[in-house]
Amino acid sequence: MDLFQHSINVILKNQHPEGAYIASPSFETYHFCWLRDGSFIAYSMDQVGQHASAAAFYRWVGRVITRYAAKVDVLEGMLKRGERPDHTAILNTRFTLEGFEEARSDEGEWGNFQVDGYGSWLWGLAEHVKKTGDLALLLELVEPIKASVRYLQLVWQLPNYDCWEEHPEYLHPYSLASIYGGLIAVAAWSALPQLADCTQRAEALAGEIKRFLATYAIHEGRYIKHLHPAQKGQLPKPVLKSGVDASLLGLALPYAVFDLTDPIVETTIQSVEKDLLLPGGGVYRYKEDVYYGGGEWILLTAWLGWYYALTGRKDQAREMLKWIEGTAAPNGDLAEQVSDHQLAPEHFEPWVEKWGPVASPLLWSHAMTLILQKAIEG
Ligand code: BGC
Numbered sequence: 001m002d003l004f005q006h007s008i009n010v011i012l013k014n015q016h017p018e019g020a021y022i023a024s025p026s027f028e029t030y031h032f033c034w035l036r037d038g039s040f041i042a043y044s045m046d047q048v049g050q051h052a053s054a055a056a057f058y059r060w061v062g063r064v065i066t067r068y069a070a071k072v073d074v075l076e077g078m079l080k081r082g083e084r085p086d087h088t089a090i091l092n093t094r095f096t097l098e099g100f101e102e103a104r105s106d107e108g109e110w111g112n113f114q115v116d117g118y119g120s121w122l123w124g125l126a127e128h129v130k131k132t133g134d135l136a137l138l139l140e141l142v143e144p145i146k147a148s149v150r151y152l153q154l155v156w157q158l159p160n161y162d163c164w165e166e167h168p169e170y171l172h173p174y175s176l177a178s179i180y181g182g183l184i185a186v187a188a189w190s191a192l193p194q195l196a197d198c199t200q201r202a203e204a205l206a207g208e209i210k211r212f213l214a215t216y217a218i219h220e221g222r223y224i225k226h227l228h229p230a231q232k233g234q235l236p237k238p239v240l241k242s243g244v245d246a247s248l249l250g251l252a253l254p255y256a257v258f259d260l261t262d263p264i265v266e267t268t269i270q271s272v273e274k275d276l277l278l279p280g281g282g283v284y285r286y287k288e289d290v291y292y293g294g295g296e297w298i299l300l301t302a303w304l305g306w307y308y309a310l311t312g313r314k315d316q317a318r319e320m321l322k323w324i325e326g327t328a329a330p331n332g333d334l335a336e337q338v339s340d341h342q343l344a345p346e347h348f349e350p351w352v353e354k355w356g357p358v359a360s361p362l363l364w365s366h367a368m369t370l371i372l373q374k375a376i377e378g
Helices: 003-013 035-047 051-068 070-080 116-132 135-140 142-155 173-187 193-216 246-251 263-276 298-310 314-327 345-355 363-377
Strands: none
Touching (some): 003 035, 003 363, 035 051, 051 116, 051 135, 051 142, 070 142, 116 135, 116 142, 116 173, 135 142, 142 173, 173 193, 173 246, 246 263, 263 298, 298 314
16 A cells, blocks of 8 residues: 555545545544644645645635635724624634535534634645745735734634644643744745735734743743633743643744754653653653543654654654554555554543544545655655
8 A cells, every 4th residue: 555645645535626625534523624634734735746736725715714804803893892702703713615614503512713723824825835936826815814914913812722622711832833833924925015014913923922932831841732821910821730742843843933953842842752652653642632532643643753854863753654554544544543552541432422433534644644754755
């Protein structure tokens, strides 16, 4: 089985004609397109030369944001009046493949207020434009870019769901890093008159977020998973009970708030290795994970391998890839997680009863594996 080619096929086959990537075609709960998953998937398509696929995704995002951009004005008004925005006032994290908000009544259970995707898509778009030189696409997307920057300016300090769609009571360094990555990408377009004010605002805000992370998101020599938001005269504070989370890789790769060799990034990775990596491969999200029993996540194993490949540890990167290959189904499909060494096995069956077996194929798993393969080659 050629996992590389199969991964490309799975992604292309599951891209909606309008550009959206379904998170997982065989798992009903994931029959949506997430800005987070989608941005990494599009990035992987750019890495393997499938630029038309990536461009179609960014055009889809552009149409979605344009469709809902009026909400940003409403949100601005609410925040000015000191009102607390509810879930109808924010831009969603996932959409139907046709580009509409999903109709759900259980918002409390599965929150849509997740700010990271609005940074990720800007980061991914910039990578696409760097690789292809497609300035025409950039000009087509000026309005949704501006709306995203305005939106991020309004929401970055509001508590929201993290990238695992949990803990809406906190701020999350991963999400702030995604926003930074997106804003820095926009700032680099300062030569475009169509984006003039927006690039200046993006640059200033990116600087503010970097300072915020350097000031508040470090505890005991490493980056932390959650922060208590600032409240009535009190500064933001680390949430001490939460351990390390593998998504903290994002602070350095790909969002580059801090360098790959930053000592605090290094100690954070060492904590990930100590607490979340099994010998030979297999990375957990975080220690208290109970989702489907808390198995090892393929996309995170690939992400750590990507980091290894870029920091001169190619043997370890290959080890991660080998582990991933060993988890593939006979037809080559990669799941969201594998369940051999669960952290909380008693939680597995209740999830299977609720939503069916673990999602497979998961497009984001295939995307990260492609990114890892290209990084090992590069
Ligand atoms: C994960 C999210 C992801 C979504 C779709 C959720 O279980 O926590 O990070 O965006 O699945 O793949």
